[in-house]
Amino acid sequence: MDFSLSEDQRTLVAMLRRFIEEKLAPLEETVEREGRLAPEVARDLFEQSKALGFYAMNIPEEFGGGGLSTVDMMLAEEQFGRTTDILIRRSFGNVYEVLLKCVGPQVERWLKPATRGERTCSIAITEPEAGSDAASIRTAATRAGGGWVLDGKKHFISDGLFSDFFVVSAVTDPSAGGRGISLFLVDRDRKGVTIGRDQPMMGLRGTSHVELFFDRVELDDQCLLGEPGRGLGYALDTLGRVRLGQVGARAVGKATKILDLAVGQARERRQFGKAIGEFQLIQKMIADSVIEINAARLLLWNAAAAIDAGRDARALIAMVKVNASETLGRVADRAVQIFGGMGFSRDLPIERYYRDARVYRIFDGTTEIHTAGIARAALKSGGALYDPVEAV
């Protein structure tokens, strides 16, 4: 077992890191200050990245994407984690794998335009009354003629102000509970779709998080994504790869970048006549961060390799979600400590990283929800979950 990167993986990672450092990092402070990324700047980034084949690298080549394996995509996502959410979205695309459920005319209508970057997509599952308990949503779609009628509301929908269409979860069979939920492709310009307030957040400045209202929205038959009743299953399964990349891998990348800065500070900052890195209490924070980041990355690669091998990776993805986001939280917290007052000051980006890090433990299923899922799986399957000899 050799975990070193191949030549092409190294080149890809080096190019992405260079793109991020040269083109994206210089924009971060402006976005933070202005709360938005200017549309013409966003357009320019998109065009540059697209020309290099860096947009929608997760989508298979037959649909116009980069066709990366899951492992390679996680290496890319880790690099994405070194910049901010909005800059990643515009430069590299958040083209959700659930769109691969598109068939027939859906491919030309939603999947390919999203992969080309002509149409942007958001995922709309959470409702004010249904967060962790995603099966308790009230948004519903009822059969009407050859199509559906959608009613209900969502909130906290990332990038909703910019998006051209939404993947919306809705109850289609109220008697079937969690198995009665389906996913729909809903264009924002449909009659009855209202984009509500941009809900202000602690971090992730520049990305909108909106309320969505559906008032008797008529949907044609093509709007049902995948099979009816499988919506929650897709959220665990195809959206699982999104969770692995957009939360797990990006958390690892962010933690790595933050630790780089903390190590630099521990080397340079002198107090009591020596570098603060010579104090054991500072060393402990650094060593713990190094260990935790390496462990999180290996768990991430393990889950990614399992997906590439066609194995059921759902429990592994949950482990990565918990471990990587909690690691990021601890590393960001220690970085503030190592920087002292400068860590809390707005003159340095450490406080911004700290704020941005916080949501990783919350969105895409909280730490508690995934932890409970892991425990349930372990109680059911035993060693298969934690012993390679038992694993299938």
Added chain:
Amino acid sequence: MKIVVPVKRVVDFNVKVRVKPDGSGIDLQNVKMAMNPFDEIAVEEALRQKEAGKASEVVLVSVGPAQAAETIRTGLAMGADRGILVKVDGPVEPLGVAKVLKAIVAAEQPGLVILGKQAIDDDSNQTGQMLAALLGWPQGTFASKVVIDGASAAVTREVDGGHETIALKLPAIVTADLRLNEPRYASLPNIMKAKKKPIEEKTPADLGVDVAPRLKVIKTGEPPARRAGAKVASVAELVGKLKEAGVI
């Protein structure tokens, strides 16, 4: 016309190098390596010449350990056509590299060899000039602009106090300075294509070249630490101190 571009694997320019405690050299353990930045500029220039229809093929050569194949692969991902790795473990001096390159040039018959003006590890700034001498070819060093026109090339050179443009008869040697161009990003499709591009492996013995070092490194040391300065209250005091130090 073929263009040959030699590329060297060096310590990444971001790395703060440390001298080994026994002074025998630089500590390269756990240190990130990358293509010499001036060689990246050379690769970029060759690719631009090819894209402008002035060259038909760009061939990369690296003299170094097995891992130097990675450096070649980086250049192939930028768009070069193929690579040659001349495998040598241990240090090779500029003269050794120049002799290897002379043998490669004899086999490949390029119209132009573009090198970096120097490698950022030892900063020798010798290989291009030595190669030109060994081949008896004209050379345009520290190039900030290269215009190929038929059988000759106009090379603008960065010299003290300005620019100088010289005309070289091809085949010729050019060494790239910082302002020649800005190297491109390797695109995802090119990174994937690079995997399939050939890298031929050779040894100096295959080429009949002896690369044994001719120089002996006696000691490597850290640059002296800067000492704290002194403040002076007046110009008179400053002049006094400078006289005291014997500098004026």
